Amino acid sequence: MKRKQSFLRTPLLIGGAAVLGYAGVRALLDLQPGADVDFFRWTGPTAKGIDVGSVKVDLPILYYRDDSFMGVFTAAREPVRALLPSRQLYPVLASAERAMLVVIAFNYFETSVGPYGEIGIVIPCTDGRQAPPWLPLALEAKYPGWGGFVLHLPVTSRVAHDAGRGIWGYTKFVSDMDFQKRPAYQRVRLAEGDSHILTLTVQQSGLTLKDNRPLITYSVLDGQLLKTVVPSRSVYQLGLTPTSGKLELGDHEIADELRSLDVSATPIATKNYLTRYGILPAGQVMGTADRPHTGHMTQDRQFGRLTVNYDDAVGTAGETIDLYARLRS
Numbered sequence: 001m002k003r004k005q006s007f008l009r010t011p012l013l014i015g016g017a018a019v020l021g022y023a024g025v026r027a028l029l030d031l032q033p034g035a036d037v038d039f040f041r042w043t044g045p046t047a048k049g050i051d052v053g054s055v056k057v058d059l060p061i062l063y064y065r066d067d068s069f070m071g072v073f074t075a076a077r078e079p080v081r082a083l084l085p086s087r088q089l090y091p092v093l094a095s096a097e098r099a100m101l102v103v104i105a106f107n108y109f110e111t112s113v114g115p116y117g118e119i120g121i122v123i124p125c126t127d128g129r130q131a132p133p134w135l136p137l138a139l140e141a142k143y144p145g146w147g148g149f150v151l152h153l154p155v156t157s158r159v160a161h162d163a164g165r166g167i168w169g170y171t172k173f174v175s176d177m178d179f180q181k182r183p184a185y186q187r188v189r190l191a192e193g194d195s196h197i198l199t200l201t202v203q204q205s206g207l208t209l210k211d212n213r214p215l216i217t218y219s220v221l222d223g224q225l226l227k228t229v230v231p232s233r234s235v236y237q238l239g240l241t242p243t244s245g246k247l248e249l250g251d252h253e254i255a256d257e258l259r260s261l262d263v264s265a266t267p268i269a270t271k272n273y274l275t276r277y278g279i280l281p282a283g284q285v286m287g288t289a290d291r292p293h294t295g296h297m298t299q300d301r302q303f304g305r306l307t308v309n310y311d312d313a314v315g316t317a318g319e320t321i322d323l324y325a326r327l328r329s
Contacts, residue, residue, distance in 0.1 A: 029209065029210065029211045029212060029213060030142075030211070030212040030213045031212055032212065035233075040062060040277075040279070042060055042281075044060070044281055045059075045281060046058070046059060046060065047059040047282065050163075050166075050167060052162040052163045052165075052166035053166065054158050054159055054162045055113075055159045055162065055163070057159075057167065059167070059280075059281055060279045060280050060281040060282075061111060061113055061163070061279075061280040062111060062112040062278075062279055062280075063108060063110075063111050063112075063279070064109075064110040064111065064277065065108075065109045066106050066107055066110075066273075066276055067109070067179065067181055067308075068104065069105055069200070069202040069271065069272045069273060070102055070103065070104035070105065070270065071102070071103050071104075071202055071244075071245040071247060071267035071270045072100055072101075072102050072137065072267050072268050072269040072270070073100070073101050073263050073265075073266075073267050074094045074100060074101070074263070074264045075098065075100075075101045075258075075261040075262055075263045075264070076097070076098065076099070076261055077091065077093065077096075077097050077098055077099045079261050079262075080099040080123055080261055081099065083123060084125060085149070085218075085220045085225065085290060085291050085292070085293045086218075086286075086289050086290050088128060088225075088286075088287070089125045089126070089149060089218060089225075090125055090127075090129065090130040090131065091123055091124070091125050092124040092125060092126060092131060092136045092137055093130075093131075093132075093133040094133060094134065094268060096133075100123075100137065101121070101123055101124075101263055102120070102122040102123075102148060103120070103121055103198065103200050103247060104120045105117075105118075105119045105120075105186075105188045105200055106118045106120075107177070107179050107188075107306075107308060113159055113160065113163060114157065114159060115157075115306075115323060116157040116160045116306065117155065117156040117177040117179070117188075117304075118153065118154070118155045118156075118160065119153070119154050119175075119188065119190050119198075119200070120148070120150060120152075120153050121151045121152040121153070121254070121258070122149065122150055122217075123149045123151055124137060124148050125146075125148065126143065126144070126145040126146055126147075127144075127145030127147065127227075127286070128144070128145050131143065140213050141213040141215075141216055141229075146216060147216035147217055147218045147227060148215075148216065148217055148218065149217075149218045149219070150170050150217055150218070151171065151293075151295070152171050152173075152254055152295050152296060153170045153172045154172065154173050154174075154175035154190060154192075154197070154296075154304075155172050155173075155175065155304075156175060156177055156305070156324070157302075158174060158302045158303070160172065161173065161174050167282065167283075168217075168226060168228060168283050169219040169220050169221030169222070169226055170217075171293065171295025171296065172295075173192070173295070173296050173299075174298045174299065174301040174302075174303070174304045175192050175298075176190070176191045176192065176193070176304045176306075177190055177191075177305065177306055178307045178308075178320070179306075179307065179308040179309070180309050181308065181309075181310050182204070182310070182311075182312075183204065184203065184204060184205075185201055185202060185203050186201070186202050186204060187200065187201040187202075188200050191250070191252070192299075196251055196252060197249075197250050197252040197254050197255050198247060198248060198249050198250060198252075198255055198258070199248040199250070200245070200246075200247055200248075201248075202239070202244065202245040202267075202270045202271075202272050203243070203244045203245060203270065203272065204237065204272050205237055205239060205244070205272070206237035206238045206239035206244060206270070206272065207237065207238045207240075208235065208237050208238075208274070209235070209236060209237075209238055210234070210235045211232070211233075211236065212232070212233055212234075214229050214232055215229075215230040215232050215278065216228070216229050217230065217283075218286075219283070219293075220289045221283070223288060223289055223292065224286075224287070224288060224289060225285070225287055225288070225289045226283035226284065226285060227284050227286050228280070228281070228282070228283035229284075230281075231278065231279045232276065232278045232279075233275075233276070233277045234274075234275060234277070235273070235274045235275045236271040236272060236273045236276075237271070237274065238269065238270070239269065239270035239271075240268075240269055242266040242267070243266075244269075244270040245266070245267040245270040246265060246266060246267075247263065247264070247266075247267070248265070249263075254296060303324045305324070306322070306323045306324050307320045307321060307322050308320070308321050308323060309321070
């Protein structure tokens with residue numbers, strides 16, 4: 001009789017563990033039933049007609065459609081820590097001597113401020129104390145104090161530049177981006193004029209996950225440390241092998257800065273987004289920053305180059321599309 005009870009108990013325990021594991025993953029990724037239905041019906045604070053110089057912007061900014069992908073790389077711990085603008089921010093660690101650094105690319109096709117490209121060079125960090133290695137990367141917004149300090153944030157339009165710097169203190173400058181999207185990978189080449197900054201490649205493969213956790217950024221605005229919580233909805237492919245992506249550095253001063261951090265060429269993780277939606281509201285002041293952070297300053301340009309190419313074939317299918325051609329004409 002006892003043997004029969006034990007025999008019956010085993011599948012029940014396995015089934016129970018599976019259910020708890022599934023529930024745990026849903027909780028981790030903030031997958032609430034019906035959460036997507038009213039996503040863009042924003043009920044938080046709003047602001048109309050904020051004058052940022054080149055345009056007036058309404059908050060929050062809404063992001064409806066983009067191509068996006070990212071790689072998580074490692075870099076030398078102490079040089080990365082020295083770049084953070086506040087003693088209360090600590091880099092997320094991959095090991096005792098290595099911190100994490102993210103390069104994330106967005107080709108925004110539809111937003112409430114128009115289309116533009118954007119590439120974030122971001123230091124994942126935690127507020128208040130040093131976290132155990134890796135754990136904040138797994139939990140992201142579920143980990144207390146998690147966020148990403150925006151080291152550099154090049155964009156391809158003056159409107160995105162002025163709004164980002166004026167409202168959030170994001171270190172934006174007008175740059176040039178050439179995107180490639182293939183069945184096997186996504187790639188972007190970032191440059192400023194003739195100077196190549198970096199090229200990021202991420203494979204379109206991996207474990208497919210849905211994620212409703214917000215994106216959280218830290219930045220410096222008028223000497224104040226700002227935290228911005230960006231509600232997000234996404235489905236992405238998670239890559240966890242060195243072959244899932246690659247980072248190539250060019251001859252620009254930002255590329256030289258990344259070399260000085262000993263940034264790895266291969267990632268420890270990648271995300272290839274299949275869908276992504278976001279809402280960018282105003283940030284919240286966390287206190288006074290210990291040091292300013294202005295980042296690389298832009299040339300006086302209305303638009304950078306923004307192109308996308310979908311096919312290597314000869315002829316019309318292989319043509320590169322200039323997304324700003326009509327706006328410049």
